[in-house]
Amino acid sequence: MTAPFTDLAGLRALLQELPAPDAAAQADAAARNAQLTKPMGSLGRLEELALWYAGWRGTSRPRLARPQVAIFAGNHGVVARGVSAFPAEVTAQMVGNFEAGGAAVNQLARAFGATMTVHPLDLDRPTGDFVTEPAMSEADLLAAMAAGWRAVDPEADLLVAGEMGIGNTCAASAIALALEGGEARDWTGRGTGVDDAGLARKAEAVAQGAARIVGESDPLQVLRQLGGREIAAMAGAILAARHHRIPVILDGFICCSAALVLHRAAPGALDHAVAGHQGAESGHARLLEALGKAPLLSLGLRLGEGSGGTLAIGVLRGALACLSGMATFAEAGVSDG
Numbered sequence: 058m059t060a061p062f063t064d065l066a067g068l069r070a071l072l073q074e075l076p077a078p079d080a081a082a083q084a085d086a087a088a089r090n091a092q093l094t095k096p097m098g099s100l101g102r103l104e105e106l107a108l109w110y111a112g113w114r115g116t117s118r119p120r121l122a123r124p125q126v127a128i129f130a131g132n133h134g135v136v137a138r139g140v141s142a143f144p145a146e147v148t149a150q151m152v153g154n155f156e157a158g159g160a161a162v163n164q165l166a167r168a169f170g171a172t173m174t175v176h177p178l179d180l181d182r183p184t185g186d187f188v189t190e191p192a193m194s195e196a197d198l199l200a201a202m203a204a205g206w207r208a209v210d211p212e213a214d215l216l217v218a219g220e221m222g223i224g225n226t227c228a229a230s231a232i233a234l235a236l237e238g239g240e241a242r243d244w245t246g247r248g249t250g251v252d253d254a255g256l257a258r259k260a261e262a263v264a265q266g267a268a269r270i271v272g273e274s275d276p277l278q279v280l281r282q283l284g285g286r287e288i289a290a291m292a293g294a295i296l297a298a299r300h301h302r303i304p305v306i307l308d309g310f311i312c313c314s315a316a317l318v319l320h321r322a323a324p325g326a327l328d329h330a331v332a333g334h335q336g337a338e339s340g341h342a343r344l345l346e347a348l349g350k351a352p353l354l355s356l357g358l359r360l361g362e363g364s365g366g367t368l369a370i371g372v373l374r375g376a377l378a379c380l381s382g383m384a385t386f387a388e389a390g391v392s393d394g
């Protein structure tokens with residue numbers, strides 16, 4: 058499948074023509090939820106989660122049959138500044154590990170019944186060092202976003218977008234700072250575990266990258282300037298999911314930085330997405346606040362790869378099993394008070 062855009066104007070048009078959920082299906086689901094054998098509201102956020110999903114899928118008794126975890130990988134020029142605890146080669150090595158089934162996210166995808174696809178993006182061509190130059194050309198940005206779009210299986214009924222890219226917490230922090238403002242240190246965390254000196258170098262790179270493009274208010278240009286390809290691809294995938302009416306579970310800090318670009322580009326662009334978890338990367342809580350999303354889980358994860366989003370598939374499965382499988386008061390002969 059090709060992506061339905063070839064230039065930034067085409068992409069902007071897609072951001073302005075966002076499909077809405079099916080209000081009738083959602084109302085049917087809400088009516089059903091009100092009759093199920095439980096005190097109203099007793100399943101807490103599971104109830105709103107199930108109704109949200111029902112609306113996007115256009116059915117009042119949905120089940121999860123084909124969840125997809127799509128993982129995008131990219132390399133970052135900024136790594137040469139010593140902003141990660143690991144070398145850039147690890148990105149390609151981990152792609153091999155994903156393909157062989159050995160990574161954490163492989164186990165989680167299997168445990169929660171999801172298909173996993175892996176999409177390396179020009180790994181031998183790192184993005185430009187965003188401190189001194191644009192991370193990507195316009196052509197690079199469009200190619201990465203189109204790769205993200207194409208990666209989404211139109212037959213999937215849920216998408217988790219994940220990433221691998223040594224140095225990408227630095228790029229994600231720079232994007233967040235450029236779009237949300239504040240101080241570099243508020244958005245900069247330890248990623249793979251940099252020491253204090255590494256954290257200081259990283260915050261400096263984040264500050265300088267954002268300062269280089271100060272005044273740039275176009276979220277797509279901010280993404281192009283600060284990178285990287287896997288972040289752009291996640292943004293493309295989340296937007297494709299919207300057009301296919303596939304609900305999305307967001308992952309950690311890096312995935313949420315990709316989501317922030319869409320959120321700032323078009324209000325409501327993330328209505329088809331929920332936050333899977335709040336991780337340990339400092340800045341993730343602030344980023345979720347900027348997105349206006351409350352996380353489903355909070356487990357201290359700081360891995361990425363789509364791991365937290367994939368874990369949250371279990372929560373969604375539980376929510377849908379209750380909405381679609383429970384008996385009503387009338388069916389079960391239970392007095393409804």
Ligand SMILES: Cc1cc2ncn([C@H]3O[C@H](COP(=O)(O)O)[C@@H](O)[C@H]3O)c2cc1C
Nearest residue numbers: 141143220221222223224225226248249361
């Ligand atoms: C073995 C290994 C597996 C990973 N899986 C995800 N990440 C995570 O760590 C990286 C971001 O951290 P930083 O910005 O500090 O480089 C990303 O690749 C992210 O997916 C990994 C990192 C490593 C080392």
Ligand SMILES: O=C(O)c1cccnc1
Nearest residue numbers: 309310311338359360361
């Ligand atoms: O929150 C994340 O996605 C994250 C945090 C640390 C390292 N890699 C990813």
